[in-house]
Amino acid sequence: MCKGWSALLLLAAALAAQSPKYHVGRAPTSDEIKAWDISVLPDGTGLPEGKGSAVEGKALYESRCQKCHGAKGEGGDYEQPIAGGKDTLKTPKPIKSVGSYWPYATTVWDYVNRAMPFDRPETLTHDQVYSAVAYVLFLNGLVGEKDVLDAKSLPLIKMPNRDGFVKDPRPDVAAPSKKKGS
Amino acid sequence: MKKSNRRRFLEITALGGTLAACKTGGKVEEPAPSRLGKPVSAYGERAPFEKAARWTRTTRTPEQASSNTPHQDLNGIVTPSSLHYERHHAGVPRIDPAEHRLLIHGMVERPLIFTMDELHRLPSVSKIYFLECAGNTSSEWPEKTAPDVQQSHGLASCSEWTGVPLSLVLAECGVKPGASWILAEGADPCRMSRSVPLAKCLDDVLLAYGQNGEAIRPEQGYPLRLFVPGWEGNISVKWLRRIKVGDQPTYTRDETSKYTDLMPDGTARQFTFEMEAKSVITYPSGGQKLSGPGFCEVKGVAWSGRGRIERVECSTDGGKTWKDAQLQEPRLRIAFTRFRFPWNWDGSEALLVSRCTDETGYVQPSKEELIAVRGLHSNYHYNGTKVWKVAADGSVSNV
Structure with missing residues (x-):
């Protein structure tokens, strides 16, 4: 029944792709x-126009980010580390930082731009976002202090864990051999 | 917990009082109403004696936090909206529905902006679905730290959701060939955003504005949320303001840094959407106490993101032997199913545990079976069976 419902919707979608039905909106x-x-x-x-480097990001980081993320990105009272943790993912104490875990530098930009600082999101200029991201990447040893990040250079940064993600293989846990009865 | 126990005690005492009254010839007098009761009211309140409440761990950032449903205090399959679990990443925004807009753009023939009034004009459906945070029961991965079922399993709730099928609205926009994903984005201060495969959007995803008969609560996304049935709660983006159709995931923070499952080999599973079959006994459960041996109806809930619950078994010996529990009808797909199991407690130590089977034949695994495959650091998507120990003195604890 549910599959039939889905099929109907798919059909509806295919048909309506030709022309709108309700003319709402x-x-x-x-x-x-x-x-x-x-x-x-x-x-x-x-990615918008704008640019920034860790040199410019340092002061911004220290005034707006450090309280939660720590002076070196090691985390603090409010947040987990955003720097460090290199080669820890297989260990008993994995650290999932920007440098050790995040697959794309663009995601850092997108997130800082939309959600940071935590108490005043969307208040940074585009230059400030590029600078803050540059500083976080610098704390992770992924860019030089003077490297300028912009819409062209940022996507070219190869994050160490870029290839660390796999598809969902579930169901992955075998059912107990004795499934039926007590 | 304590409140719950107290209420049961009061119920039992009240019953005892009635029986005693019968024996002594009915001398209990009805208290004469000396004055009128309360008048009708515009918006109902629960009885002042009822204290069931969401639980929140102590935090310095309550805007970036979660609160848990008190399963031990609830009956049936629908969670009261006021007790539905919460998970916010930047607080609950105050949104005037008259000002709210939903933008749909990207790989569509006709980008459209909808007002809430316009969305309400479109054909709608109502469905009872559970919603579960990917991190629910993550306290069971390491040493079990949650003392009760509210803390261990409270990031799951079940409501009737009403809204417009997303497929219908996407059809109005006309999805372009080659599109395969959408990005859904909230109007909360952090603009929470997640990528959803287009196939799921065309299947059963809702643009939901109703919850349990009234408007969605602010903490559930008022006035509009995405609702993605059976998938981890985070992807049902609240306060929905934008949908961008595209040909790839956006790889947002919450589908890379968070909500990915780290495996023992150092790789991480990504886009682990489905919430697998899970069950838990809610009575007797951690923190409660049985007053003595005798009959006790074991109760609990089961659910599966892959469909209907077909079977729940219970064990009183920690899983050595199992017997079928009774399932409350109707059993709905991707909804809580209430189960009950009659038990005569002989007063000796018991290990209560339930396990469920869903319509795909998948059987809820044990904690040990989960850890053997996924290790201790995947954090999300824990669905192992839950053992409660009933001690000889009747006290129930997490073991």
Whole structure:
């Protein structure tokens, strides 16, 4: 029944792709879309103009980020480490930092831009976001202090754990051999 | 816990009082109403004696926190909206529905902006679905640290959700060939965002505005949330403001740094969406105490992100022997199923545990079976069986 329902919806979708059925909602302007569309893809699509380096990011980090993330990104009272943890993922105490775990530098940019600082999100300029991200990557030893990050250079950074993610293989835990009865 | 025990004690005492009254010829007098009761009211309140509440661990950032459903105090399969678990990443925004908009754009023929009023005009459905945080029961991976079922299993709840099928709205926009994912984004301060495969969106995903008959609660995403049945709660993006159709995942923070499952070999599983079959005994459970030997109806809930619960078995000896529990009908797909198991407690130490089987034939594994495959650091998606120890004095604890 549910599959039939899904099939109907798929059919409906295919049909309605030709023409709208309910004519509800209005077309957004391109400016509206541009203002709302803040997401960034791993290839850099969505990254805006602007630039920054760790040199510029240091002061910003120390004033707005360090309280939660620690002077060297080691974490603190509020947050887990965002730096360090190299080669710890297989160990009994894995540290999932930006440098040891995050697969894409673009994700760091996207997240800082949309959600940081925690108490004042979306208050940083694009230059400040590039600078803050550069400083976090610098703390992880992934860029030099003077390396300038922008929409072109940021996506080119190969994060150490880029290839560390696998597809969901579940169900992965074998059912007990004695499934039926007591 | 204590409240729950106290209530049971009061119920038992009340019953005793009634029986005693019968024996002595019915001398109990109805208290004469000396004054009128409360008048009708605009919005109902529960009885002042009822104290069931969500539980939150102590935190310095309550805006970035979670609160747990008190399973030990609840009956049936629907969680009251006021007790539905919470997980927020930047607090609950205050959103005027008259101002709220949903933008759908990207790989579509016709980008559209909807007001809430317009979404309410579209064909709608209501479905009872559970919702479970990927991190529910993560306290069981290492040494078991949660003393009770609220702390161990409280990041799961079940509601009736009402809204518009996302497939219908995507059809209005006309999805372009080659599209395979959407990005859903919230209007909360952190703009929580997750990628969802288009196939799931065209199957059973809802743009939900109703919960248990009324508008969705602010902490559940008012006025609009994505609802992705059977998948980890984080992907049902609350306060939904934007959907971008594309041909790849966005790899947001919450599908890379978080909500990925680290394996013993150092790789991490990504896009681990489904919540696998799980059950837990809610009575008797950790922190409660049985007053003495005798009959006790064991109760609990079971659910599966892959469909209907077909079977729940219970054991009173830690899983050495199992017997079928009774399942409350109707058993709905991707919803809580209430189970009950009659038990005569002989007063000796007992190990109570339940395990469920869903419509795919999948059987809920034990903690040991899970750890043997996934190790101790995957954090999310724990669905092992839950053992409660009933001591000879009737006290129940997590073991």
